[in-house]
Amino acid sequence: MGDTVRRPLGVAYRWLWTSSGLSNLADGVVKVALPLVAVQYTRSPTLIAGLAVALVLPWLLFALPAGAFADRFDRRRMMLGANTVRVVLSAAGILAVALDAGSIWLLYGIAFGLGTAETVYDTSAQSIMPRIVERDQLSRANSRLFGVELTTNQFVGPPLAGFLVAAGVAATFAAPTALWGLALVALLFVRGSFGTARTAETGGRTSLRTDIAEGLRFLWRHRLLRTLAVLTGTVNFATNAAFTVFVLFAVGSSSAMGLSEPAYGVLFATTAVGSLVGSLVADRVERVLGRARTFRLALLTSALLVGIPAVTTNPVLIGAAFFTGGVGIMLWNVIAVSLRQRITPDRLLGRLNSSYRLLAFGTQPLGALAGGAIAELVGLRWVFATMALLVLLALLGGTRALTDDAMHAAERDTAQV
Known part of the structure; x- marks a missing residue:
């Protein structure tokens, strides 16, 4: 184990680490900012609390299908698709503000969509790691990845969200849009194919339920x-x-x-x-x-x-x-x-x-x-x-x-x- 500690984790891992840090910074901003933005449209405690439910509900609804898709398709492309959806949804928030069309129900739709994208992204991200680093490097690679995710999501994101909300609703959506866009670009530099082999053991193409x-x-x-x-x-x-x-x-x-x-x-x-x-x-x-x-x-x-x-x-x-x-x-x-x-x-x-x-x-x-x-x-x-x-x-x-x-x-x- 001593030799593996000194071995570099590689260029692909560094780009994945960068992409994950940017994505989690955007997540940390959005999870705190959404309720702060919501109070501009409603003072109902039930409706405000419902935003948190909308963010996590996709884990109950779509976690299993997301895992099945992560085993059917290229996992890096699924992560790229998930971040593309995040960029589009966040940009929709900017457009709604510009057109004076914001509402609590729009925030619900954005929250649910972002939660669904997070389900796909996180499932694929955990599944891609063994193809990025060697098996005996996984603990070190995961510890560093969890470190940047925790720092950006819990330490940097929440206070940044407070400043953004104070600057205006448009800024609140613009920052995560930019961060997810940069994360998407970083992920493009993770070279390689990350699909799984559909061998004879699987019996060919199977149904989603079977998978x-x-x-x-x-x-x-x-x-x-x-x-x-x-x-x-x-x-x-x-x-x-x-x-x-x-x-x-x-x-x-x-x-x-x-x-x-x-x-x-x-x-x-x-x-x-x-x-x-x-x-x-x-x-x-x-x-x-x-x-x-x-x-x-x-x-x-x-x-x-x-x-x-x-x-x-x-x-x-x-x-x-x-x-x-x-x-x-x-x-x-x-x-x-x-x-x-x-x-x-x-x-x-x-x-x-x-x-x-x-x-x-x-x-x-x-x-x-x-x-x-x-x-x-x-x-x-x-x-x-x-x-x-x-x-x-x-x-x-x-x-x-x-x-x-x-x-x-x-x-x-x-x-x-």
């Missing part, structure tokens, strides 16, 4: 991948349950912590800072501790992340736990994504990624509902304690399949196919 079913079966029958998906879904359930109600625990004079809104923002940012640090050190931690120990460490820090408010209101201790939890979450993401890229046959990788994300992320709205229900019935601290216990149970009972030997064996088997 999707094959991806779901592969995930469910592969013990390692199934375990990772279920554990990721469990952590996502727990974190969404805890963070949905944490604002009630932290903000306001009548809350347990008594924080102001700015202080709450700073406290919450510690998780993102931890995630950034985790993305920078993930490949080194993997080499030092091994993947099995790193997975267990990540689950332990996740339990600390969701459970710490159950035992203290001290913002320093909670911030430290949030930072540590952010590191652990990113360690898990980098290693899990790299592992599934290594052990999934290329012709199935798009469908595997979409099936995995549907199972892993489909628990998020359920967790939010559970957090609200538990808080309503027995109190806020019980939410944090219950979710910490859930993650600890996952750590104790759900990681038996995640051994270094099992992961090495799965990689050897895939390499021989």
